Amino acid sequence: GNSVTQMEGPVTLSEEAFLTINCTYTATGYPSLFWYVQYPGEGLQLLLKATKADDKGSNKGFEATYRKETTSFHLEKGSVQVSDSAVYFCALVKAAGNKLTFGGGTRVLVKP
Amino acid sequence: SQTIHQWPATLVQPVGSPLSLECTVEGTSNPNLYWYRQAAGRGLQLLFYSVGIGQISSEVPQNLSASRPQDRQFILSSKKLLLSDSGFYLCAWSASLAGVRTGELFFGEGSRLTVL
Numbered sequence: 001g002n003s004v005t006q007m008e009g010p011v012t013l014s015e016e017a018f019l020t021i022n023c024t025y026t027a028t029g030y031p032s033l034f035w036y037v038q039y040p041g042e043g044l045q046l047l048l049k050a051t052k053a054d055d056k057g058s059n060k061g062f063e064a065t066y067r068k069e070t071t072s073f074h075l076e077k078g079s080v081q082v083s084d085s086a087v088y089f090c091a092l093v094k095a096a097g098n099k100l101t102f103g104g105g106t107r108v109l110v111k112p
Numbered sequence: 113s114q115t116i117h118q119w120p121a122t123l124v125q126p127v128g129s130p131l132s133l134e135c136t137v138e139g140t141s142n143p144n145l146y147w148y149r150q151a152a153g154r155g156l157q158l159l160f161y162s163v164g165i166g167q168i169s170s171e172v173p174q175n176l177s178a179s180r181p182q183d184r185q186f187i188l189s190s191k192k193l194l195l196s197d198s199g200f201y202l203c204a205w206s207a208s209l210a211g212v213r214t215g216e217l218f219f220g221e222g223s224r225l226t227v228l
Contacts, residue, residue: 004155034215043116043202043219044156051214089156098209099171100217102148102156 002027006090006103013080013110021075021106023064023090031092033057033066033073034100038087047075047088080110114139118203118220125227131176131190133223135203138184143205145186146217147178151199162186163209198227 006023013019025031035047035057048057050066050073057064064075073090090103118135125131137143147159158171160178168178175194179187186203203220206212 032213032215036219041221043221044204045219046215046217049215091156093213095213098144098212099158099161100156100212104155105150 002031002092002094002101004090004092004101004103006088006106008104009087009107011106011108013108015082015110015112016079017110019075019077019080019084019108021088021090021108023073023075023103025071025073025090025092027071027092027094027101029095030068031094031097033064034091034093035062035064035073035075036089036091036102038089038105040086044089080108082110082112084108085110114205114218116203116205116218116220118201118223121221121223123223123225125193125225127195127227128192131188131193131197131225133188133201133203133225135186135188135220136184137186137205140184140205140207142183143207144209144211145180146204146206147186147188148202148204149199150202151196156202160188193225193227195227198225200224 003026032051034049036044037047038044048059050057053068055066087105091100146161148156162180201223206217
């Protein structure tokens with residue numbers, strides 16, 4: 001079946017540091033890949049997505065590239081802010097599917 | 113605009129007691145509705161989804177049930193809670209099943225359940 005594995009947190013960084021959260025997946029065919037973010041006290045919201053190999057999703061300074069050869073979709077941001085403190089979830093959905101499969105979530109804490 | 117609300121936000125219940133978590137969506141009609149659970153240290157697991165009133169699909173066998181008595185209302189229930197039911201429960205909606213493939217899945221704030 002489908003699965004998503006992402007690095008465990010918490011990840012603690014200083015402001016303006018570089019952030020990478022690793023995500024790898026197992027799925028047949030060509031799934032669509034997503035990063036969702038959950039800020040404190042809020043529900044999950046879509047951060048970025050990529051629907052085919054070599055696509056790069058980007059939003060709010062975050063980027064992730066769909067790498068089919070390594071089945072990865074790592075999230076990166078060059079300079080984090082305190083407001084980026086949140087839990088980040090990697091997820092996938094199969095090409096003809098209607099159900100998201102999520103990773104375990106990675107908590108990120110950015111200190112001033 | 114569309115909004116989604118779920119309550120209660122926090123719940124502490126003894127083992128064997130009943131459970132009812134409620135979720136409502138406003139500003140849209142005939143949404144697809146979902147219940148997810150996040151147990152400690154684990155990913156979000158899809159529990160139930162519904163494409164219409166009275167139509168419930170269960171993803172995993174468990175101690176929980178779901179109902180959709182109205183178009184924009186989705187209820188998660190249990191007759192007798194187990195310790196293993198503790199977790200963070202999230203309700204979500206999308207305009208269509210295909211909407212999930214584009215990331216158009218919108219979540220509520222979540223309900224944290226602790227069973228003692």
